[in-house]
Amino acid sequence: MRKIVSFIFLSLLLGFTGCDSDDGGTTPPEETNFDRAPLLANWADNIIIPAYTDFATSLQTLEQAVTDFNNDPTIDNLNTLRGSWLSSYTIWQRVSMFETGPAETVNLRLNLNIYPADAGLIEDNILAGSYNLDLPSNRVAKGFPALDYLLFGLGADDTSILAKYQNSEGQGHRDYLVAIITDMLLLTNEVKTEWETGYRDTFVSNSGSSATASVDRYVNDFIFYYEKHLRAGKMGIPLGVFSGNVLPENIEAYYNGNVSKQLFLEGLNAVQDFFNGKAYNSNSEGESLKSYLNTLNTVKDGVDLSTIINNQLNEARSRVQNLQSFKLELENNPPTAMLQAYDEVQKVVPLLKVDMVSAMSISIDFVDADGD
Amino acid sequence: MKRIYLLPLAALTLVACSNDDDTVNPEPQPQVVTAPATYNFTRNGESTVSFSGQTTRILMSEEIIDAMKDFDNATETSLFNMFANENNPFEDPDLNASSKSVKSKTAASEDYFSNNATQSTAIKAEFEGWLSDQVNEVFPAVDTEAAPGVAGQIADGSSTRYVNAQGLEYNQAFNKSLIGGLMTDQALNNYLSTAVLDAGSNRDDNDNGVTAEDKAYTTMEHKWDEAYGYLYGTSANKANPNPTIGQDDSFLNKYIGRVEGDDDFAGIAADIFNAFKLGRAAIEAKNYEVRDEQAEIIKEKVSQVIGVRAVYYLQQGKNSLDQTDPDYGPAFHDLSEGYGFIYSLQFTRKPGTTEPYFSRAEVNNFISQLSEGNGFWEVTPATLDAISEAIAERFPFTVDQAKE
16 A cells, blocks of 8 residues: 555656756846735635635535435435535645645645545455544545545446445445545644634734745745646656556546546646635635736746746646546557646646746745655 | 776886897786676676676565565564575565575675674674564554654655654664665675685686686676676666666665765766776776776775765754654654664775774764664754764765755
């Protein structure tokens, strides 16, 4: 079970080489004052907290769907449960990037979404009947990927999947669904409550510019998310960009099989909306990385950097939209179309990690672990 | 391609003896040792390169470090059997069929241990101690969350690590210590030692092309190859290993690759490989001065790899610990690797001497600083910095150069 996880770290040497060659074109930051406090307030009040709130609500719906299904394991209830899972998993793509502060403390992302899940470990746990989902070793046996396995991967068809939950023999599987959703809700509520009851003010008031200031730290987390989790996790690793081997079982929501692309696109939209300061579930824009760059008047090769970034994100989106499902794309050898789309996703990395941060005088604080 | 020009001793003798000024021939011809492009050497059309015993020990070592994490099946007895190759302990039947073992060559070099069986025995016992402790302390705690003074598991990013009560991963300690205790000690202090290369009639035999019984190689050639095998014995292309350096094992090859990947040390992999090639070519050319110069280069560079990685991991561990919310999991993993590299320092070789860069006593002092009280749970950034500085000071690199 432990071998799966090292890909994420292994992955990261290659992607960086492209980032260094890009200097010269960006104008140096001028002596412009940009007030970072309203930026932080917009992030916290209009994006982050509403996203956590919506996500927590979706998990409550999911919990109810688990209860209903466990009480009456029918195909209709299974499909309702699957629908709640997908809806919640989609909203998760809107909060996954906020692994800072409270989420970082509880390692929310690592607890909710390490994929692929370890099906063998899940079965072992169910068979044993007792398990401690707080143990680090069980992170590959819970969260959305475990539900993906339990709702889609337990059998060849719906009848055989349903059979696992029915009658007294189904008790172990029913209990495990409850344990997973309980764990997800507990961790999520902890993070949400923390934001609502104190961390919000800590975050917004730390509005200076230094390595430990909120903007500097969060911009690092944001770029880290884009590079490692969106670009590498959802596309690069399954594509074999880092390992040399296509790893189709490493797509997100592998057992469902059809939604990996949709989850990626939601994540990409979340990134772009965040860049533009768009309020959660709304089209109104507030202070943002875009407005920050525009205030600094950052221009690259004669074009506003914020425009270049948005254009490249749009290009990446349209390339990915034109793909079939990731599962089908990965059946091509080599998966050329998906690789080409990946290249467009990758092109955003140096724009953020070199051009944007240098304009804002932010240092990148993450380096690659060495893979073992 | 490197060429080394030397005045052959024979020519000098001729000059000294000659009393005829008119002799046309006293001008000595430079004797050239030319390294081939790859590590291929032949005699009468047959390859003279052989290091299968080293390949075997690397593969055995790989199985041992995997088995240390096999919570369901490994026992103290099974791990001891693997270390000593007794009772067919390996998955790979070829390894079981082999007469070699890891244990017999751990802390067993001619230069360091032939007159120090006491220390050799003590070191072997330390390796076995890590095997025992893994089974007796860590295996029972597989489903426990680690805490100060409590063995168990701890998260490191998306990985799970299994540590003792002081935060040490015994499998990392064993793995990284073996880089010193087996690979480095055997290569630097045994096979590249003149005591081994020139043992018995090796020099006469090599001078006269007398090969070992039923072999195509002279004994001296073979000894040199055996040193080579501890670095490149599992390489994808054993004659031209650097294209995959770092990817071919979990031991010395891997970390030469890692140090090569740091811009401050780029070129070190080529330096080591070129020295092996040229030294081997020098043996064919019977030029022992060039041979020994190359051995010195290899000793210096391989020792440096161990020094760099010791400092690197101490600094990585420090970075994870030195924050408001210390990140214990990643820190312990790094410090566990650092622990092994520090242990390995006692097997390094200062060029031009018969001494390691750090004595066993000095190594033990570092280790005890890391292990005091609750060990990694309590070690301070100041201590990690002090040890890093102390290590870097004896090498031609700085802590800053090593740490990224």
